[in-house]
Amino acid sequence: xxxxxxxxxxxxALNHQEPDRVPVAIGGGPYGIVDPxxxxxIKYFGLGEPVAPFRxxxxxxxxxxxxxxxxxxxxxxxxxxxSPTSPHYPTDDPDVFLDEFGQPWKKTYPYYSAVDGILGDAxxxxxxxxxxxxxxxxxxxxxxxxxxxxxxxxxxxxxFVSARMVMSHGIYQMACDLRNMDQFxxxxxxxxxxxxxxxxxxxxTIIGLSKAYMEEAGEYFDMIELPGDDYGANNNLIMSPRMFxxxxxxxxxxxxxxxxxxxxxxKIMLHSDGMIAPLMQDMIDLGVDVVHPLEPLPSMNLPxxxxxxxxxxxxxxxxxxxxxxxxxxxxxIAEAKLRISQLAPGGGYILAPANHMQADxxxxxxxxxxxxxxxxxTYPIRI
Numbered sequence: 001x002x003x004x005x006x007x008x009x010x011x012x013a014l015n016h017q018e019p020d021r022v023p024v025a026i027g028g029g030p031y032g033i034v035d036p037x038x039x040x041x042i043k044y045f046g047l048g049e050p051v052a053p054f055r056x057x058x059x060x061x062x063x064x065x066x067x068x069x070x071x072x073x074x075x076x077x078x079x080x081x082x083s084p085t086s087p088h089y090p091t092d093d094p095d096v097f098l099d100e101f102g103q104p105w106k107k108t109y110p111y112y113s114a115v116d117g118i119l120g121d122a123x124x125x126x127x128x129x130x131x132x133x134x135x136x137x138x139x140x141x142x143x144x145x146x147x148x149x150x151x152x153x154x155x156x157x158x159x160f161v162s163a164r165m166v167m168s169h170g171i172y173q174m175a176c177d178l179r180n181m182d183q184f185x186x187x188x189x190x191x192x193x194x195x196x197x198x199x200x201x202x203x204x205t206i207i208g209l210s211k212a213y214m215e216e217a218g219e220y221f222d223m224i225e226l227p228g229d230d231y232g233a234n235n236n237l238i239m240s241p242r243m244f245x246x247x248x249x250x251x252x253x254x255x256x257x258x259x260x261x262x263x264x265x266x267k268i269m270l271h272s273d274g275m276i277a278p279l280m281q282d283m284i285d286l287g288v289d290v291v292h293p294l295e296p297l298p299s300m301n302l303p304x305x306x307x308x309x310x311x312x313x314x315x316x317x318x319x320x321x322x323x324x325x326x327x328x329x330x331x332x333i334a335e336a337k338l339r340i341s342q343l344a345p346g347g348g349y350i351l352a353p354a355n356h357m358q359a360d361x362x363x364x365x366x367x368x369x370x371x372x373x374x375x376x377x378t379y380p381i382r383i
Contacts, residue, residue: 001379006074010160010350011222014267014289014314017347022340022377023074024370025352029165029225030271030292031317032060036359037366038067044363045070054079057088057097058168059111060356071370074350076159078221080213081144084135084205085167085174087112100135103177114177122179125197132178134201137208142166143216150220162269163217163224166209170229171251174202188239188247195247203251207258214262223267223290224259226252232274235299241278249282256287269316273355275299280309293317293354294343302342314348319369321353325361332365336372341383351377 004012004020012019026033033041042050042064053061063077087097087105095107096115105112118132153161169177175198176184187195206227213224231238231248239248256268269290270283275297283291294302294315302318319325324335336351343349351373357366376383 005158007158007160007222010074013347013350014223015347016311016314018345018379019347021379022344022373022381023160023350024072024373024377025075025316025350026071026073026357026370027063027068027075027077028162028269028292028316028352029168030228030355031352031357033062033067033357034059034359035061037357037361037363038062038064040363041067041070041366055082055086057086057099057105057112071366072374073370074160075162075223076153076157077162077164078146078150078153078217079164080142080146080166080209082142083167084137084209085169085177100133101178102132117176117178117180117183119178119198120180120183122194125194128194128198128201134205137205137212140212142209143212146213147217147220150217154220161220161222163213163221165225165227165271166206166213167227170227171199171202171206171255172229172231172248174227175199178202185239188243192247199247199251203254206255210255210259211262214259218259218262218266221263221266223269226255226268226270226288228271228273230273231279232272232276232295234275234297236275237278238274241282244279245282249286252286260287277301277305280305280313284309284312288313290314290316290350292352295354296320296339302339306343306348310343310346310348314350315343316350317352317354318343318349319351319353321355321358321361325353325357325365325369327365329365329368332368333372336369337376337383340373340377340381344377344379344381 001020009019010023013023047066051064054063055061084100087099089098096104098104103118104116106115267289270288271292273295291313296318318339320335324331
């Protein structure tokens with residue numbers, strides 16, 4: 001088979017056909033490179049100075065096409081000019097910052113975590129608006145520079161273009177941030193009116209940002225990431241499938257339908273960690289094309305999921321960052337070969353880390369991962 005361009009390779013895979021080789025990716029919203037590892041990479045590759053950070057208040061603040069080129073990444077990324085959930089307003093505590101909602105985030109190395117939800121003491125639906133400020137998603141500041149970047153990638157390169165998520169957390173996790181997780185889970189069980197009103201309000205904000213994104217540059221996007229929403233723990237779902245379908249799913253459908261109203265053929269990716277196998281059919285029902293990360297947990301039977309849903313869902317990720325990537329090079333090679341053998345046949349797989357590459361991952365292991373993908377990812381798969 002003749003060598004494909006990166007765009008052709010990714011699109012062929014996402015259309016459930018076999019490209020020339022397995023596409024690879026790093027740099028998206030839930031599978032980036034933490035800053036300390038990025039600094040190691042640019043030094044190792046002799047790339048000189050870091051690029052300007054594309055955001056602040058996070059641990060993954062750099063998006064460097066030079067590094068993606070060195071690793072052979074097939075996807076390039078567009079990002080909004082900041083996010084309402086970025087914690088960058090200082091407080092009296094040097095470890096605590098506020099985001100655009102007024103929500104405090106505390107540094108819990110290496111990330112910032114939402115603490116003391118500002119709606120934690122809310123009693124009535126009216127408190128959702130009176131106790132916090134909701135940012136204006138139509139403010140042009142959010143999309144500053146988006147069109148220029150997207151147009152350049154689509155017209156001047158042969159890469160697949162993905163739009164990073166408009167906010168880090170999706171509707172469920174954002175509601176947990178604002179309300180505190182334990183209280184919001186109680187709301188979902190005992191006060192569905194309040195839970196529904198909060199989910200509706202968060203969804204409205206995500207839809208507003210998504211509209212601005214799509215209006216600004218949607219014609220250049222091949223794929224867009226939905227804000228990440230974790231519905232699974234290590235061994236089961238965090239909530240029952242019925243609770244997900246009744247209270248979460250309709251709001252995600254609103255977001256998906258809004259995006260498709262601008263570009264019907266765009267690929268849509270949803271990130272959800274944990275054991276989410278019971279929700280795969282729901283992802284299909286929602287119109288999601290790509291699921292990240294298909295986390296490689298003992299409770300997740302990846303070959304079974306591929307067999308059952310692989311003709312209708314594509315999978316991005318699956319590379320274990322908890323054990324394999326911080327381990328030996330041999331463990332990294334074995335991990336890459338295993339996931340290629342499980343998920344790549346018939347197309348529908350993009351090799352990528354199951355979450356952000358952490359500072360405990362040796363640089364040589366990152367290089368080994370992508371070298372292994374190139375060596376053993378050629379179709380037909382013979383591992």
